[in-house]
Amino acid sequence: MSLAEVKERLTRLDGWIGEPSDENITDLALLSVANKERVIFLPQAHADLLKDLETRFNTVRMEQASVIDSLVEQIRATGDEIGVLWRALNNSPNHRDEGSVLRIKVPEPKHFQGSRNAKELENFLWDMEQYFKAARIPNREQVNITSMYLGGDEKLWWRTRLTNDLSVGRPKIETWKVLKKELKDQFLPCNTSWLARESLKKLKQTGSCKEYVKDFSSLMLDIQNMSEEDKLFNFMSGLQKWAQAELRR
Numbered sequence: 001m002s003l004a005e006v007k008e009r010l011t012r013l014d015g016w017i018g019e020p021s022d023e024n025i026t027d028l029a030l031l032s033v034a035n036k037e038r039v040i041f042l043p044q045a046h047a048d049l050l051k052d053l054e055t056r057f058n059t060v061r062m063e064q065a066s067v068i069d070s071l072v073e074q075i076r077a078t079g080d081e082i083g084v085l086w087r088a089l090n091n092s093p094n095h096r097d098e099g100s101v102l103r104i105k106v107p108e109p110k111h112f113q114g115s116r117n118a119k120e121l122e123n124f125l126w127d128m129e130q131y132f133k134a135a136r137i138p139n140r141e142q143v144n145i146t147s148m149y150l151g152g153d154e155k156l157w158w159r160t161r162l163t164n165d166l167s168v169g170r171p172k173i174e175t176w177k178v179l180k181k182e183l184k185d186q187f188l189p190c191n192t193s194w195l196a197r198e199s200l201k202k203l204k205q206t207g208s209c210k211e212y213v214k215d216f217s218s219l220m221l222d223i224q225n226m227s228e229e230d231k232l233f234n235f236m237s238g239l240q241k242w243a244q245a246e247l248r249r
Contacts, residue, residue: 106135114153114187118222121187124149125180132176142176157186196222203238212238 109127112120128146131137137145150158161182165172173179196219203219205212216235220226226234236244 106131109149111149111151112154113151114155114157116187118188119218121183125183129176139176140174143174143179146176146179154183154187196220200234200238203234205238205240205243209239209243 109124109131112124115121128142128149132142132145147155147158161173164170173182200216200219200223203212203215216238220231236247239247
């Protein structure tokens with residue numbers, strides 16, 4: 001494109017746009033002034049906005065701190081109340097009883113099969129009393145608990161006794177003391193001491209000295225009123241000759 005053509009096109013462009021009017025010049029001047037004012041006041045507006053946001057943030061933070069303090073105080077008060085309740089619960093007799101049963105595994109007594117053997121019956125009664133103490137069985141439950149450990153002839157006797165008591169209007173056995181007496185009357189031989197003395201006369205050492213001492217001591221448990229001199233005489237009489245001679249040396 002030549003210079004003449006460029007000039008011609010600029011001339012046509014001026015013709016299209018035309019000369020700017022005084023009104024347009026004034027508008028542009030006012031717009032420029034307004035923009036300058038906006039630029040001047042913009043930093044101040046920004047600073048005011050930041051200050052307002054900071055004020056609101058501090059207010060919210062103080063409110064949150066107040067709520068948190070209130071919650072902490074409520075939690076502390078609740079913890080104190082729970083502590084009081086726990087101490088009261090731990091000090092109650094029922095809780096101590098239940099806690100002991102739960103924490104300790106108490107061995108259960110062996111069943112008694114109704115053997116008319118004084119030692120077996122006495123051991124059973126003693127085991128039951130120890131079980132009552134260790135397991136903290138209430139007095140009102142001791143008879144029912146004991147009936148669960150009866151077997152053989154003894155269980156049959158107990159069932160029959162319950163039926164007979166009901167049919168004849170006899171008072172039920174409801175205490176351990178009464179039940180223990182009834183068991184002894186029913187299954188403990190009345191001539192236990194006599195039978196033990198008869199067995200003592202027949203006792204002879206046939207094995208080791210240890211076995212003889214065990215058998216002798218077992219019989220003596222059923223003999224309550226023998227003097228020490230008679231005990232020694234019976235003990236020596238049952239020993240083998242060599243053992244007697246050894247002890248007399």
